[in-house]
Amino acid sequence: MASRGFFSVILHAFVFATVVTLGFSQLSPNYYDYSCPNALRTIKSVVEAAVQKENRMGASLLRLHFHDCFVNGCDGSILLDSSPIIDSEKNARQNNQSARGFEVVDEIKQAVDAACGKPVVSCADILAVVARDSVVALGGPTWEVKLGRRDSTTASRAAAEANIPLPTLSLSELITSFRIHGLDEKDLVVLSGGHTIGFAHCATFRGHIYNDSNIDPNFAQYLQSICPQNGGDENLAPLDSTTANFDVAYYSNLVQKKALLHSDQELFNGGSTDALVKQYSYNTQAFFADFRNSMIKLGNIQPLTGHQGEIRVNCRKVNC
Known part of the structure; x- marks a missing residue:
């Protein structure tokens, strides 16, 4: 039974890789x-x-x-x-x-x-x-x-x-979530770097700033002034300190334990992804090069091609 289960996992991975490759080959x-x-x-x-x-x-x-x-x-x-x-x-x-x-x-x-x-x-x-x-x-x-x-x-x-x-996932859960889609640990760290721009709602980071210990206390106190324990779910805070610039400040913040989201700080919390986070925190060129590659992989996840699907006239609804 164990060998049959292992074979099933390998077969599933092969089929997923084949579907992705065939779809990508037509792009x-x-x-x-x-x-x-x-x-x-x-x-x-x-x-x-x-x-x-x-x-x-x-x-x-x-x-x-x-x-x-x-x-x-x-x-x-x-x-x-x-x-x-x-x-x-x-x-x-x-x-x-x-x-x-x-x-x-x-x-x-x-x-x-x-x-x-x-x-x-x-x-x-x-x-x-x-x-x-x-x-x-x-x-x-x-x-x-x-x-x-x-x-x-x-x-x-x-x-x-x-x-x-x-935003509440642990590192192991994040790794599994990405692996299911054909993305590895490096892709996880790289694509999470997209959080170098943008904001998040209070409801997504409240647990991190009130319950987690792996956060800079002064940073947590600052965020608590934006996000009270009750109410204010829609209040916004920046995902990193230079939210209007696509740069490596996100990774520098992780090293300083100043991640806004629990899931982001999990990438630098004594686990297997720490070294990569540290590298990107001071190496913009490496981050940019790897971000390019990971975004290409992301866009390659099971696209519909050929005669599959349709070209929508209105992106909000299917064609009549």
Whole structure:
């Protein structure tokens, strides 16, 4: 029985790797070169305007792509509103009241379709590109986004709640959560670096600042002035000390025990990821290089390609 169980695990891993590889093999950075050569330029201009208007929007757009890919693959399912046949992922506890940027995606979709003359670019591809362009707009690295994803016709709130990591997870739980999606410990540390931009609600870090011991006491006291033990769930605090800049301050904060979230401080808490956090805290070049690679891996999680799914006319609902 034990050997049969081990074989089942190996088979599952092989099938997952095969699905990811086959999907990725059909993606190309030149996918829209002929059907809509102005697509990427159009997306970039809208993203830059949105981030310039509100720095927080860059973090929101990056988070949408991350949360989308962690549910049923990078298929744009997070953008679907609730309907009689859709239980929207927007209502999952990890997204409700915190996932933002949907209006910007709508604006991009309209602008791109106008530039293309018809709906050519998928909402899933838009999310992948805006994640990159948002990071660049805030001073971070760029990378080549392979395109050709198609949009899902379903969404699952239950799957979102089961797969998107919670801010209360331990290091071992985080490692498992990422491994399920084909991402390793290094990807975990690198992609968590996306928290160098943006804010979090009081409800997500209250437990850390009142109950955990692995936090700088002065930092905890400061955060307690923002986030009381009762009430104030929607109050915001920055995820790192330079929230408008994509840099390595996030990792420096972890080393100083000044992480906002419990799950972030778990990356530097005497465990297997400490050394990598310490390296990134003083080596921007290494972080940027590894962030590029991990974002490419993230965007490669089970994309719909070929004749799978559809190209949505409206990112918020499936085509009629």
